């Protein structure tokens with residue numbers, strides 16, 4: 001495993017971060033809890049110290065499972081969780097201090113810990129002045145309940161505004177060969193402000209592993225049916241061309257297409273580590289191997305070119 005220290009905080013993360021949306025057990029196809037537990041255990045056994053989660057993943061179930069697995073190992077684990085989605089009220093974004101405080105206490109209880117390493121507003125809340133949100137986060141930090149402040153899904157504008165009121169260690173944006181929108185404004189801002197990017201969707205929710213030979217069809221309540229645009233069958237031509245390239249680069253390295261997707265992300269500016277979701281120990285074992293691959297400048301150039309054209313066709 002490879003590790004890196006966040007620029008503004010005394011926190012060291014593993015370059016592969018385990019994502020636990022699917023592990024939460026809701027909105028992600030069939031679910032087997034014992035497999036989910038083994039996925040977390042296997043990740044830790046393989047040196048993954050950093051786990052990304054959220055109350056929204058299975059309504060707190062992902063946090064509960066993590067809490068169970070990390071008992072007795074808490075000091076070796078870096079927990080990144082989130083706040084600010086009111087699940088009782090139509091998944092409304094709520095970053096008011098009172099709601100965040102309640103959520104923080106709930107996350108601490110479910111995770112069986114008295115501190116969170118990286119606490120991240122999940123989505124910006126347009127109705128709450130960011131100053132109030134940042135003040136609340138700073139208070140949690142002063143109380144020792146969180147070690148550092150990260151944010152998730154913030155635009156460049158949101159980030160710049162928040163930075164005026166406090167320190168931000170990390171940003172969790174959607175970023176992969178299938179989603180490069182953040183390269184225009186957000187990534188340069190992270191580079192100049194020393195904010196560590198920890199992207200999500202690194203494998204294109206499975207698409208970049210090459211597992212699909214035709215556009216997949218998901219049930220309506222499966223998050224993949226609405227959350228990621230590349231699953232829309234009208235983009236299948238561009239996506240297939242990209243996956244073919246991943247296959248050919250992978251073959252030259254005796255690796256898998258997903259490894260190429262992970263290696264590409266880790267080569268990008270400001271990316272400190274990458275969140276890779278998994279639902280089983282086998283997937284974790286395979287994904288960790290992506291850290292051993294390094295790509296040539298020619299391969300990166302070709303990936304840049306083909307990925308930029310995915311949505312053009």
Ligand SMILES: NC(=O)c1ccc[n+]([C@@H]2O[C@H](COP(=O)([O-])OP(=O)(O)OC[C@H]3O[C@@H](n4cnc5c(N)ncnc54)[C@H](OP(=O)(O)O)[C@@H]3O)[C@@H](O)[C@H]2O)c1
Nearest residue numbers: 019020021022152200201202203204205206276277283286
């Ligand atoms: N901040 C946010 O708003 C936000 C949004 C989305 C995600 N996230 C975080 O980022 C994490 C990762 O994102 P993601 O889960 O959407 O996408 P991802 O990491 O690109 O894809 C993960 C999914 O791909 C499949 N997969 C993983 N390894 C595989 C392998 N070796 N072979 C074949 N299939 C494999 C699994 O689903 P199947 O087995 O079902 O195919 C897995 O759940 C989440 O778990 C969560 O922690 C955050």
